[in-house]
Amino acid sequence: MTDLDQRITDALRERAEGAVDTRRLTARAVAGGRARRRRRRMGAGVALGLTAVLGLGTLAGLPGSGRGTVLPGLPGAGPKQVAPGVVAAPPRVAGVAGAATRPDLVGTDPGLLHFGVDPVRARLLTWRTGRGVEGGRLELPGGRVVAVDLGTEVAAVEDSAHDGMAYPARPATAADFDGRVRQVPPGGPGGQPGWFLRWQPVPGLYARVHTVATDDADLREAVAALRLDEAHRCASPLRLTALPPAARLATCEVNVIGFPGSLDVRLTVSRSPDQQLEVRLEYRSGIAGSRTEGNRTINGRAAYLYPQGGELELLGLEKAHLVARFGWPYEGFTDDDAATVLGGAVVATDLTRPETWN
Template identity: 50%
Template sequence: MTDLDQRITSTLRERAEGQVDIDRLTSRAVAQGRARRVRRRATLGGTAFGVAAVLGLGVAGGGALPVEVPWTAAKPAAPVAAPAPAAGVPNALARPDLVGTDPSLLHFGVDPARARYLSWQSALDLESAQLDLGGAAPVRFNLARSAEVAEELDAEGAAHIPEPATPPFDGQVVRVPRGGADSDWILRWQPAPGLFARLHTVAPNGGALQAARNALRFDAAYRCGGPLRLSALPEGARITNCGVWVERFPAGFNVSLVVIGSGDKLLKVDLQYAKSIVGARTDGNRMIGDRPAFVAEGGLNEMELLGFPKAHLTAIFGWPTVGGSTEADAATVLGGAQVAEHLDQPETW
């Protein structure tokens, strides 16, 4: 993973819900990239990255696993959004070496009778999700091919390490006191040799962690992009990050895909759907094939492909600090975008 990939991945991971903030993405992942790259090479060398700032705490103590009522067996009445199966793709147990190698895929799933997705993400090296187990606090899940990545990376690669510095992935629940009623609760284990899984929640007790572990499935693979696929990319470009946020579903959801080309040219594609959207732009100032598109003038360059009821499909391009993708790059990506016909019906994704 390059430094630029890593900073973008970190910024996207920090979002548990809603749309990724473009200003934050560009300022953290791009504008400071060159200086940080030099500094990190000088100071970090080949050392392993630290634990994520999500803990950022002092001493980790052992803790018994209190009993907590998990997600009820009855499925929610509202439609549930989840990744679509990826037929023919090996699962995590069969090919643990494939986890975190293709940002368009997830190598794990969730039993819908036991938990609900709030979001899911796939990036180079790490696959993850935010889960609702029916309690007040969500549970974060990470899956990676190394313990260091499973513990997460922050934007600087700096270490935020609770004791012990190298926690064992032994299936035990660890409590990290915060002060007050809530603590950090962490469960680490290895679903297969060469695979590292981590669950984390902030709550009065850690009962949701075992319920989340029981809800996870590693016997199938899934497509990350939900209702959006990109079938055409500029020459030399690749998708490095995929994230889908569905906490508000069926009222709405967001999909974000990051495309990086040669020379660190960066382009971000967003699909935003909301039932509350009334009306839509119909007058484009560009054409992509036989479809109208609109390019906003001035400021951050954004191209929208028109014609999606209650949804916006946009590509943001042209960050000059890294060479900048072009309007032609955005047209290529949007021209090959495939969007599900029924955005409010996950079974069609």
């Protein structure tokens, strides 16, 4: 088990042993919002600690390679099989073009993914779409994890961050999407180097895979597992049927790393880039109990508006929390807007059965 795997396992075990601390989750959401805003202000791909780790130089390539190593004939890895198990995956959608055919569609529809993975070679641990980018975390044989991002704009791809896989890297430009593997010196999770591969599968489509490992072999396997000629639905056990005036669903993100024992869904409602409301469904099989007394009602159901403001929870879900967050760093929505969204939220009757998801 890698250091990354162990940290993911420990985090899931910690969260599964009791009720979810929503205040701690709110703090994390605030911290995440701050980081996203910093990245937008500083430019695509700029990460914390950039100067200290990389100075002003370029990324190091593979040992002895100078500028990096080209992956000849992408994809390049031989097939390896993923161990069978309980799997939740976004279902394929017939009649919808994939990213290779219609790169202009990538990240434009929060209900669709314009890529997939070969289920024999890999499986998606997370998937997300919206705001001009699509991607997720892939699990390869042996539990190794690689992050993938696709988009038509370099900035959208480079600004995409994955929980637990942040790594300092210099800002990339379109010229960096040249099919070369680049190494970031050790200094990240577990003291292992980071590996980045950027390329253009077709003109107008930018793709990036990255991981933390001892070598770049996982990148090759991840690229070989990608399928850009198909589309999938952003399957989720949570659906929003009511939105505030002028608002729209902007993003869909699903995390099944601990499935079926745990599950996370994050949907973002937006009026503009600066006006956002996040709806999050968190399921943990180990949750022993949850709040039952609310301080307001939504369509006859108990709800709880947290005293610090900016967070409204719809109560009554078994082993799960359904929360709308509209306070700082989010802006532009009120508790009444949050009540409207939660009032129209539809949650699958059995969160552990993906066939019942929307």
